Amino acid sequence: MKYIDIHTHTVIPKAQENRISFYNRIIGQETLDDLSHLEMFSVGIHPWFIPSGENNDQLLKLLWEKAKQPEVWMIGEAGLDKLHETPLERQLDLFEQQVLLAEELHKPLIIHCVKAWSELIALRKKIRPLSPWLIHGFRGKRELAEQLLKENIYLSFGEQFQPAALQTAWPTHLFLETDESKLDIREIYEKAAAALSVPIEILAGQIEQNLSLLFSGE
Ligand SMILES: [Zn+2]
Incomplete structure (x- = not known):
C-alpha cells in the first residue's frame, strides 16, 4: 500500500518507501x-508570491526553464486568490499563461483558488485544456465540488475538508495532500477513510488509480 501526497511544501527524505x-x-x-x-x-x-517589481515575462521565463525538466511532474500551484492584494488582472494573466504552459508540456496543473471560482470555470471553458486540472486544499462545500466535477476537475483534500465534498469527489476525482500541515499524510488518509467509511486500503488503491489517470491525461 502506498500513500500519495499530491501536494506538499515539506521536504521528506527519499527513504520513506511507501x-x-x-x-x-x-x-x-x-x-x-x-x-x-x-x-x-x-x-x-x-498568486501570493508575485513579486511586484518583476514583470510577468521574466517570471514566466524562469518558470519555463524549470518546468521542462523531467522531475517536474506538474505545473503549479498556480491560480487565483481574491483575498490577496495582487491585482486580479495580473493574477489572471499569469494563471492563463501557466494553463497554456501545462498544455504545451502535457503536464497536469495544480491550482490554488480562493473566491474566484467563476473566473476559473470561465477560463476553463475558454481554453478547453487537455491537461488535467487539480484543485489543491479544497475546503468548499458539496455544491461547489459538484460544479467542479461537472467540469472534470480533480479535487485534493488536506487536513481540513467538508466531508460531503470529499464524498462527492470519491472515488474517481479524489486526491489527498499535506500542503503545509504538520500532520503526516497517513493521518490525512485515516481522516478521509473515516469520512468515506471505507477501509484505508481501498482508499489508497483508488488514489493510486486516480494518479495513473492523472498522468495518462484523461
Ligand atoms: Zn501549497
Missing part, C-alpha cells in the same frame, strides 16, 4: 537546485 510525495516549489521564491535528492516536483508561480 509514500509518493509531490513537492511544490514556488518560482520567484525558491529554486530546485538544493533538492536534487527528491524525485517529483510541481513548480509554478503562486
Whole structure:
C-alpha cells in the first residue's frame, strides 16, 4: 500500500518507501537546485508570491526553464486568490499563461483558488485544456465540488475538508495532500477513510488509480 501526497511544501527524505510525495516549489521564491535528492516536483508561480517589481515575462521565463525538466511532474500551484492584494488582472494573466504552459508540456496543473471560482470555470471553458486540472486544499462545500466535477476537475483534500465534498469527489476525482500541515499524510488518509467509511486500503488503491489517470491525461 502506498500513500500519495499530491501536494506538499515539506521536504521528506527519499527513504520513506511507501509514500509518493509531490513537492511544490514556488518560482520567484525558491529554486530546485538544493533538492536534487527528491524525485517529483510541481513548480509554478503562486498568486501570493508575485513579486511586484518583476514583470510577468521574466517570471514566466524562469518558470519555463524549470518546468521542462523531467522531475517536474506538474505545473503549479498556480491560480487565483481574491483575498490577496495582487491585482486580479495580473493574477489572471499569469494563471492563463501557466494553463497554456501545462498544455504545451502535457503536464497536469495544480491550482490554488480562493473566491474566484467563476473566473476559473470561465477560463476553463475558454481554453478547453487537455491537461488535467487539480484543485489543491479544497475546503468548499458539496455544491461547489459538484460544479467542479461537472467540469472534470480533480479535487485534493488536506487536513481540513467538508466531508460531503470529499464524498462527492470519491472515488474517481479524489486526491489527498499535506500542503503545509504538520500532520503526516497517513493521518490525512485515516481522516478521509473515516469520512468515506471505507477501509484505508481501498482508499489508497483508488488514489493510486486516480494518479495513473492523472498522468495518462484523461
Ligand atoms: Zn501549497
